[in-house]
Structures are given as C-alpha cells and as structure tokens.
Amino acid sequence: MYGTIRIERNEQGKAIPAAEQSLGFGRYFTDHMLLVDYEEGKGWHDPRIVPYAPLSLDPAAMVFHYGQAVFEGLKAYHCVDTGEVRIFRPDQNAKRLNRSNERLQMPLLDEDFFVNAIQALVRLDAKWVPQKKGASLYIRPFVIATEAGLGVRSSSRYLFVVILSPVEAYYDEGLKPINILVENHYARAVQGGIGDAKAAGNYAASLKAQALAKEKGCAQVLWLDAIEKAHLEEVGSMNVFFRIGREVITPSLSGSILAGITRDSIIQLLCDWGVPVTERKISIAEIVQAYEEGTLEEAFGTGTAAVVSPIGSLLWGEKQMDIQGGGIGELTQKLYDAVTGIQSGSLPDSRGWMVSC
Amino acid sequence: MYGTIRIERNEQGKAIPAAEQSLGFGRYFTDHMLLVDYEEGKGWHDPRIVPYAPLSLDPAAMVFHYGQAVFEGLKAYHCVDTGEVRIFRPDQNAKRLNRSNERLQMPLLDEDFFVNAIQALVRLDAKWVPQKKGASLYIRPFVIATEAGLGVRSSSRYLFVVILSPVEAYYDEGLKPINILVENHYARAVQGGIGDAKAAGNYAASLKAQALAKEKGCAQVLWLDAIEKAHLEEVGSMNVFFRIGREVITPSLSGSILAGITRDSIIQLLCDWGVPVTERKISIAEIVQAYEEGTLEEAFGTGTAAVVSPIGSLLWGEKQMDIQGGGIGELTQKLYDAVTGIQSGSLPDSRGWMVSC
Numbered sequence A, B: 001m002y003g004t005i006r007i008e009r010n011e012q013g014k015a016i017p018a019a020e021q022s023l024g025f026g027r028y029f030t031d032h033m034l035l036v037d038y039e040e041g042k043g044w045h046d047p048r049i050v051p052y053a054p055l056s057l058d059p060a061a062m063v064f065h066y067g068q069a070v071f072e073g074l075k076a077y078h079c080v081d082t083g084e085v086r087i088f089r090p091d092q093n094a095k096r097l098n099r100s101n102e103r104l105q106m107p108l109l110d111e112d113f114f115v116n117a118i119q120a121l122v123r124l125d126a127k128w129v130p131q132k133k134g135a136s137l138y139i140r141p142f143v144i145a146t147e148a149g150l151g152v153r154s155s156s157r158y159l160f161v162v163i164l165s166p167v168e169a170y171y172d173e174g175l176k177p178i179n180i181l182v183e184n185h186y187a188r189a190v191q192g193g194i195g196d197a198k199a200a201g202n203y204a205a206s207l208k209a210q211a212l213a214k215e216k217g218c219a220q221v222l223w224l225d226a227i228e229k230a231h232l233e234e235v236g237s238m239n240v241f242f243r244i245g246r247e248v249i250t251p252s253l254s255g256s257i258l259a260g261i262t263r264d265s266i267i268q269l270l271c272d273w274g275v276p277v278t279e280r281k282i283s284i285a286e287i288v289q290a291y292e293e294g295t296l297e298e299a300f301g302t303g304t305a306a307v308v309s310p311i312g313s314l315l316w317g318e319k320q321m322d323i324q325g326g327g328i329g330e331l332t333q334k335l336y337d338a339v340t341g342i343q344s345g346s347l348p349d350s351r352g353w354m355v356s357c
Helices: A062-066 A090-102 A109-125 A202-204 A207-215 A262-274 A284-293 A329-346 B062-066 B091-105 B110-122 B200-203 B207-215 B261-273 B284-293 B330-345
Strands: A032-039 A045-051 A055-057 A069-071 A074-078 A084-088 A134-145 A157-167 A178-183 A218-224 A232-235 A237-245 A247-251 A279-282 A298-305 A306-315 A317-323 A354-356 B032-039 B042-053 B056-057 B069-071 B076-080 B085-086 B136-145 B157-167 B178-183 B222-223 B232-235 B239-244 B247-251 B277-280 B296-303 B307-316 B319-323 B354-356
Touching: A032 A109, A032 B232, A055 A069, A062 B069, A062 B136, A062 B200, A062 B277, A069 A090, A069 A202, A069 B062, A074 A329, A084 A109, A090 A109, A090 A134, A090 A262, A090 B200, A109 A157, A109 B069, A109 B091, A157 B207, A157 B261, A178 A207, A202 B062, A202 B085, A202 B200, A207 A218, A218 B307, A232 A237, A232 A247, A237 A262, A237 A284, A247 A262, A247 B319, A262 A298, A262 A306, A262 A329, A279 B307, A284 A306, A298 A329, B032 B110, B042 B354, B062 B136, B069 B091, B069 B200, B069 B232, B085 B110, B091 B110, B091 B136, B091 B261, B110 B157, B110 B200, B110 B239, B136 B239, B178 B207, B200 B261, B207 B222, B239 B261, B239 B284, B261 B277, B261 B296, B261 B307, B284 B307, B284 B319, B307 B330
Parallel strands: A178 A218, A178 A306, A247 A279, B178 B222, B178 B307, B247 B277
Antiparallel strands: A032 A045, A032 A157, A055 B056, A069 A134, A074 A084, A074 A134, A084 A354, A134 A157, A218 A232, A237 A247, A237 A298, A298 A306, A306 A317, B032 B042, B032 B157, B069 B136, B076 B085, B076 B136, B085 B354, B136 B157, B222 B232, B239 B247, B239 B296, B296 B307, B307 B319
16 A cells, blocks of 8 residues: 655756745645545555646546545645744644545545655655745645546545645735624535535535625625524634633534634643633524623634634624724734744744644 | 537547447447636637547646536437437526536536537537437536636636436336435535535535445435425435325425426426326425325436436335335336337427437
8 A cells, every 4th residue: 555655856847936926825836746546446556746737537537527525724834943844733634634535435545644745745845835924835635536437426546636835824914804794594514414524515515605795895704504594613714713701612513514723723722821712502692692792802713724813893684793893802813823833933832733844 | 709619520439339238327438528618707718529538637726626516417319210319408407507507606608509519519429329228328518617726716717528428228127116215314415505506516425325325225315404304305316206195296496406307307297197296395204104104106216317216115214115015106107108208209209308419
C-alpha cells in the first residue's frame, strides 16, 4: 500500500507572486501537486509529486455524475520565531477527511501517510509560503471518484490530490466585522444527511442562499436546523460562537454541522483560559432574547480561511441586531490574536498544534 | 450565443458491442460527445461534437471542490414501426436541467438548443442505438463548474457535456419485483435543500443507505421525509406509486422529491385510462394500514433506467410487507407495457412524446 512518494520536479517553475501583489484566496497555485490512485482490490498506490497540471478524466468519471468528492483545508505558515515552515494541526484534517470518506462510501486514507505526504509537498514548494504577516500557504487535499460508469453506486477508483495556494490574510487590515443573514428558508443539511462531512455537494447546496444574502448586504448566512428552523447550525462555511454575559456558547455537533478544527482549537483555548464555554443546542429565540436583554456581548465565526471572524450584526427577518455596536469584541480579538500568534510562531505552541515540514 | 455546432468526426471509431453481448448500464460509450463552454460575460459558446475523449480540467476546477454538477438522463430508441431513432420527451429533460441549474446557481441553457444538440449527436452515433428488444441508447447530459479557484462561490465557467451509452433493458427477462428497505435513519434531502434538483451531490448522499439496504437483501431504499420521518419521498433514484384499492397514489412534489419524467408520463396515462390517480402526502403508517387491511394491491418505482419497477416487498423495521405475493401487479405490468410500447414504436404515440432524430 502507498509505497515511496515518487517526485517528478517541475524544472521550469512558475513566477511566485511578488510580496506586494494581492494574493486573494485560492487564485494562485504552486509548482507541484500530490497524486495517489486508488483501485478496488489494489488499494491506494503510486503516490507521486508531479508538476501542477490539468487532470485528465473520462467524461463518465463518477465525480461528475454522482458527486463522490470530499476535501480538506489547512494552512502552512512561515514562522517568525525560527523561520521554518509549519502546518497547523494536519492530523485533525486527516481524521476528518476519513470521516468524510466513510460517510460517502469512499476508501479511507492512512492518516500518517496523509500528514507525511503533505509535509513532503510543502517542503518541495516551501519557497511559495508567503512571508507577509497573516498570509499563508493554503493546502487543499481532496478525493474524487474516477471510475468511468453511470450505474449509481460507489466508484471502484479514486484519486487523492493535494494542491497548494499562497493566500492573503482574510482581512488585510486586521479584523473586520461582517453582517450575517439568519436563513429561514433554505437548508444546507439535515439530521441523517451529510452535513457533518466536508463533501463538495454541501457547498453547491449553499450557494443560492449565500447569493441572496449578498443581495441583502450580508456576507454570509447563519443556517438554522432544517427540521424546526429554530436552532443555530453554522455560518456560511464557518462554525459560530456567541458570548452571552460571561459564558461562551457554540452549537453542539448535532450531526448536520461540520466539526471545525479551528472551532476545536478555540474551545481548547477558552478552557485553558478558564472562560466558561458550552457546546449545546442554541435557538435563534435565545439569541434574540439575549440581544433584547443586552447580554449578547460578542459573536464570531471560526474557520481555516478567516481563523476568527467577528459578527457585527445579525439580520433575522426584519430585525437587525447589532453586536458590540458593529465593532469587535474583546474576547473575539483575544482569540484571533492567540490562534494567529501560535500559527505564525510569535506565541509559544504549548499544545503541539504546529507540525514542522 | 451558441452558434453552429462544429463537428469533428471520430474517423477510427470504436467497436460497437455485438448484439449478444451484455451491455449493462453506462459501461460502453459511443464514438462522439457534445461539448459547449460557458464563460461569464460571454455566455454559452463553441458548441462542438468531438471524438469521445477524456476531459482535461485544472485540479482547482470548482466541480471537484464545491460540487456544482447537475445532470439529466434520457433515452433514444430504435423504433420497430419505421426503423427510425426517436428520443423520449427530451424537452422535459431540458426544462428540468434548467431547474437544477437555477437551484445550484448555474447558467441556464437554451431548451431548444439542448434538444437540437442531442438530436445531432444521436444522429451522428445512430449506429450505436441497440436494436435488441428493450435495449436503448442512454443519453447523459451534464453541466460542471470548471473555473479554477478555491473561493466558495458560483463558478464563472462551466462545461456542458453530452455522452451516449448503449444500455440493456433493465430487466433482461421481463419485469422482476424488487425488495425495498424503508429508510428510517439516513436522509437524502430536506425541505429547503436541493432534493428537487438532479444534482450530483444528492446521489453521493444516498450511497451509504443504499449499501446498507443491499446488506439486508434490499435493492433500494424508500426515503422518508427528513423532518418527521413519516412521509414517503422516493425510492432510490425512482419515484414511487402505490395502488390502494382502486386508487393510485404517489407522493406530491414537496420540494425534496425529484420531478420524474416517467412519473409524469405514468400519471398522464392513468388519467387517460380513467384510473383515479392522486398526488399527495403519503405516510408510511397509511401504507402499513393498507397492507394490514389487505388493500395494498400494488407498488412500483418509475424512472428512466427501469421505466417501471415492481416492488415485491417493503421492509419497515422488523416488518416485511409482501405485495402481490411478491409478484407483479396487473396495473404495473400494463403501465410498463404501455410506456415501453410507445418508446419502442410498437404502440402509437398519441401524446407526441417521441421526437425523431
């Protein structure tokens, strides 16, 4: 299974974006990519790092028809303490990718191989890791079904791919609060569905509500549970936290929510700091009540792309609820500084979250 | 927009499976495929029929990551009356593809172009249309997002593809009743979701329940609504009908059910025949009651692949409900014969369902 990773170098290489150039998110890609094939009976085999190039797939490849496609997102940082490149909690992404694989009837990957292969790829393209404050190298592992066939069933062949993209800090000029629309009509996922898997299909299902939110001046939607339309799930593609009085709360992992790795990191930090944090069901009614009683102190989203994203206001029907007067809460800022400090190497990594390449 | 379809012939051609060879479903593909590009600001352009060949896509193509992929399925038949090739209700597939496109924030296709392009492709590969009774040429149109980028939003580029596959009659030796598991845990779709779109992601979400049903000796699952787990939705990838006493009932299009074209055809036929047919909410409790009272006369699934598929038994928890003693109901057989008769040209097409190439 697997075997040694063969490396075919990209001798020409592409131009690396200049330091002053805007990177955006997922627009530039590095010189190399990792590929591993899977075939029923043979398992994962032929791991190789090759020049970044188009994939050639039969038009009947099952990923195009029946959507077996799962992915992960994590980041490598140029760390300011020693100058080395480190990756944030890749073992957690390996575990979650396998949970997604399992849910979509796709083959599991060896989790150590996943981490080692990403380390090897990032090492080879290390010169692409941006040094600008807040910027990083975004790592996108994904698995797609490649068997050519139109019967509705699990594919017998897959491709595991990792690509790398130098990305900007999500907020170039520091944190910026966003407006959020509480979504009351469309649903992203439901109990018994695949909402807790990082599956491509979940994202396609979210685009329409997202576009309608934009039209109302909101950056993201806050999804409610699909059954009662009462309980909070997640914000766009982030998990969500609220501070009500002294307590921090976040929706528990109900089965239709993605188990964010930044979410988990935030909970650990709060516990370490002695801030009361609870994972539980949270209704929108409770949030409205806290807002009206003046105890809704802070709200923020968490995810790999933005790390921590302050929520400036919630739009719920006709009701607009401003939080922190549309500004950034103290705890929100403190959490952002703590996580990005560990990631960039400016704060000590006492939890062993950072993995060197 | 669009322009003339350019044709690049496959001069070599592939070997067409011999008449006695088993075709299966979606395993063989013809000599040509249709491609049309879409780009924001430019619209759909460069329609072309080219030799069937792999697609070359950037590894960051959005279809691999955020699942914007919708498809259709329809069939062309070698008709026994005049020997010409005809397609079953392609205008309905054009309409439904656009409803799927709309739901997934993808660009609409001109519906006349859709039909004309498929006619042109089938004409060119007409020698691939099987002449064996019950066999047909399966037509698979699909649209995928092709922009290379990792921001979560609608793609600015798409590819519309049509491929063709000669397929067997679903049941080689005539109709065969199947066992169905009533699924009580997993969900395929929910109100406000994308269950009424023919989106790739819906199929990936169904595979696990499908695999578990197989382990229990069932060919498909019967999905219940995701909210109350009480009302019937669809069977695997088919719509479902029941005959209780003299009345035929089928779940109404609630928003989480695919609007099947065979479903619509069956309803029209029943109306024409004066058989009472009702589209409404149907609970599993009602089916159990009818079974126990001895009025559950027939049950069948409908879809493009199998046309009409008799249900021999329903497994609901520990309860197994045999229908027609596991045999084929009279009305089920009559509907199958009527639809396949129109499709094959052995019965008159008084409704204008068949479109010549």
